[in-house]
Amino acid sequence: MHYRGRLPDGACVSVAVAGTHIATVERLPADDALPYLLPVLVDLQHNGSLGVRYDSLCQHEPADLVTIANHLRRHGVGRCLMTFTTYPLDKLLLSAARVAAWLAQDAALNRLFPGIFHEGVFISPVDGWRGAHALEWIRQADYDAIQAFDDAAGGRVRIVNVAPEQPGGLDFIARAVDAGKLVALGHCGPDAATVHEAVRRGASLVTHFGNGAPGQIHRHKNPLWAFLNNPGLRLGLIGDGFHLPPDLIGAALRCKGPGGCFAVSDAASFAGCPPGAYSRPDGRPFTIEPDGLTHMNNRDILAGSWFQQDRCVEILATRVGLPLPEAWRLCSEIPAAIIGETLPAIAVGEEASFVLARLAGGRLLIEQSVHLGVPYLEQPLGTGMPVHVPASRTS
Structure with missing residues (x-):
């Protein structure tokens, strides 16, 4: 799987994931249309x-x-x-x-x-x-x-x-x-x-x-x-x-x-x-x-x-x-x-856990959320999208 995005410092990269880790990271030309890779x-x-x-x-x-x-x-x-x-x-x-x-x-x-x-x-x-x-x-x-x-x-x-x-x-x-x-x-x-x-x-x-x-x-x-x-x-x-x-x-x-x-x-x-x-x-x-x-x-x-x-x-x-x-x-x-946790960096050999996100129309959209190499979204997710699940009504 390949993912393209902007790092927090503005650098644009393409990240290839193999299994649970990052296999390659390649620099891309500047492109403000890309989501942030975070x-x-x-x-x-x-x-x-x-x-x-x-x-x-x-x-x-x-x-x-x-x-x-x-x-x-x-x-x-x-x-x-x-x-x-x-x-x-x-x-x-x-x-x-x-x-x-x-x-x-x-x-x-x-x-x-x-x-x-x-x-x-x-x-x-x-x-x-x-x-x-x-x-x-x-x-x-x-x-x-x-x-x-x-x-x-x-x-x-x-x-x-x-x-x-x-x-x-x-x-x-x-x-x-x-x-x-x-x-x-x-x-x-x-x-x-x-x-x-x-x-x-x-x-x-x-x-x-x-x-x-x-x-x-x-x-x-x-x-x-x-x-x-x-x-x-x-x-x-x-x-x-x-x-x-x-x-x-x-x-x-x-x-x-x-x-x-x-x-x-x-x-x-x-x-x-x-x-x-x-x-x-x-x-x-x-x-x-x-x-x-x-x-x-x-x-x-x-x-x-x-x-x-x-x-x-x-x-x-x-x-x-x-x-x-x-x-x-x-x-x-x-x-x-x-709490003393070190998060995975965007670098070869690091755990493939990262998020692709952008602001659009005053809202945050998560375009993809990858954890240990697994992508969890089929489409972008907003922060307020309802998740209707069965539940008994006792907190």
């Missing part, structure tokens, strides 16, 4: 898709995970952290063990899912700060519980989230960092001093900055300013067009500078499903609107995103105003570097 997308916060949540994989079969994997690949995603949220601890442990068993048997899946982000359950129980998470399953920070979860998952936990102001939160951070985990602050309402102490103890990320917060907060006494000001924190930004306004994203990028922010999809378990009324595992209802907005009964409380990481590229390029290669980096190479 590294795979990397999503550090992905809760599931198509009616399946990673939390509840203990209730599913391997084929369900393969279905999610192929959905991700179609949208250009080549690395993804499974995100486990607030859920009963016994089910989290069972699901983690199932993940470990399945990934150990499938090298391609194990490459796509290089780790886990544990977002719940050690978050603030306070309304607003806990977002759409179920109050009944929130627990006090307990690193022994995370260690048990990580053991069940075969050591796959890469990032853990905690509310540092809650009992045990700061000590949790120190233990997690000592164990080699990245620590994120999110769904939390600490004062500035606590934020800075959390960073001193090793916290380095902010979970979906600007979200997981009350609709109204004190103009000065809130953690957002400390998150922005502390150079030790990198900000995760949900770029689906609903969670954050473009000006906030732009301000965060300017404040933090290169490498200080990264985009995440926060794709919910019902990402890609038809519009309609659904319910979460604890019985609370939520709605998917025709435009993809996914919200609880209170429309101000979002229930994750309907979209995948390619939508973040589209929003960063078309609404925030970044050049496409720069928008792509925020959704690919920057998050990859955070």
Whole structure:
């Protein structure tokens, strides 16, 4: 198979793929009509898709995970952290063990899912700060519980989230960092001093900055300013067009500078499903609107995103105003570097995993998505094209 495209630096090339690797790379004359040839997308916060949540994989079969994997690949995603949220601890442990068993048997899946982000359950129980998470399953920070979860998952936990102001939160951070985990602050309402102490103890990320917060907060006494000001924190930004306004994203990028922010999809378990009324595992209802907005009964409380990481590229390029290669980096190479993943280069002998994409009419179109030499698209795919699949209506 041969693919022609423009590299991020503008060079035009023809790439020949043999099996799972790149066989040749030849330079072509400049041609602005070619799509960009880009590294795979990397999503550090992905809760599931198509009616399946990673939390509840203990209730599913391997084929369900393969279905999610192929959905991700179609949208250009080549690395993804499974995100486990607030859920009963016994089910989290069972699901983690199932993940470990399945990934150990499938090298391609194990490459796509290089780790886990544990977002719940050690978050603030306070309304607003806990977002759409179920109050009944929130627990006090307990690193022994995370260690048990990580053991069940075969050591796959890469990032853990905690509310540092809650009992045990700061000590949790120190233990997690000592164990080699990245620590994120999110769904939390600490004062500035606590934020800075959390960073001193090793916290380095902010979970979906600007979200997981009350609709109204004190103009000065809130953690957002400390998150922005502390150079030790990198900000995760949900770029689906609903969670954050473009000006906030732009301000965060300017404040933090290169490498200080990264985009995440926060794709919910019902990402890609038809519009309609659904319910979460604890019985609370939520709605998917025709435009993809996914919200609880209170429309101000979002229930994750309907979209995948390619939508973040589209929003960063078309609404925030970044050049496409720069928008792509925020959704690919920057998050990859955070978790220590090296993405395949466009070079002879490298893994044949890359994406051909362009902007057209204010939308991102993925023209082809190749993973380990396999092309996943029969026609170009837009970020908002619906994927109608059967699913029970319980998230």
